[in-house]
Amino acid sequence: MRLAQHMAIASDRVTATAIEATEFPDLSRAYRVSAVPKIVINDRVEFEGALPEPQFLEAVLRAVGDPAREN
Amino acid sequence: MPILQPRDEDAVRKEFQRIAGPVKLVVFSQELVAQDLCRQNEQLIKEVAALSDRISVEVLNPAVDRDRAAAYGIDQVPATVVEGARDYGVRFLGIPAGYEFSNLIDSIIAVSSGEAALTDDTKASLATLAGDVQIKVFSTPT
Numbered sequence: 001m002r003l004a005q006h007m008a009i010a011s012d013r014v015t016a017t018a019i020e021a022t023e024f025p026d027l028s029r030a031y032r033v034s035a036v037p038k039i040v041i042n043d044r045v046e047f048e049g050a051l052p053e054p055q056f057l058e059a060v061l062r063a064v065g066d067p068a069r070e071n
Numbered sequence: 072m073p074i075l076q077p078r079d080e081d082a083v084r085k086e087f088q089r090i091a092g093p094v095k096l097v098v099f100s101q102e103l104v105a106q107d108l109c110r111q112n113e114q115l116i117k118e119v120a121a122l123s124d125r126i127s128v129e130v131l132n133p134a135v136d137r138d139r140a141a142a143y144g145i146d147q148v149p150a151t152v153v154e155g156a157r158d159y160g161v162r163f164l165g166i167p168a169g170y171e172f173s174n175l176i177d178s179i180i181a182v183s184s185g186e187a188a189l190t191d192d193t194k195a196s197l198a199t200l201a202g203d204v205q206i207k208v209f210s211t212p213t
Contacts, residue, residue, distance in 0.1 A: 001174040004206040008160040010187035011197040020165025
């Protein structure tokens with residue numbers, strides 16, 4: 001959550017929500033959470049485990065559809 | 072019974088010396104929906120807020136304060152918004168205990184100054200984002 005919340009602070013376009021998976025079983029099921037941390041960006045890009053800052057940023061850019069980062 | 076132990080309080084108080092400006096924790100509770108979780112969340116947030124005179128707490132009920140809930144994009148409880156000079160978009164859904172507790176403390180300090188601890192490259196990329204970004208981070212207490 002740390003990187004996500006700092007990205008939210010850095011950009012007005014970004015919101016970061018930490019979700020306690022066991023307290024929200026329906027949400028966890030809907031997002032197929034089987035391992036934590038699981039990160040879901042714009043319901044479009046997802047990954048499990050902590051990523052270093054540059055790779056996390058790549059995932060964010062991919063989620064907003066930066067064409068240079070598709071695939 | 073308090074949730075935070077005296078040892079935790081001492082550690083957090085020390086961290087909170089870095090708070091640079093006012094912080095508001097906006098808590099959304101609705102006991103009809105999740106009584107125990109909402110009460111525990113409120114208690115934890117209030118215990119944390121009591122460790123710095125720069126932190127205030129506002130408790131809202133999304134069924135009553137509908138406009139506020141909608142403005143914050145909150146539709147589940149318990150939820151907590153960590154706000155500094157403005158709303159930066161930092162939210163916690165559920166009780167930020169265990170692993171998320173340190174992130175709660177970190178986010179309070181970060182929003183108090185509005186300064187993100189990111190590299191200049193990352194900040195430059197984020198400044199050119201072409202659309203809105205919603206990041207969900209699922210975790211468990213341990």
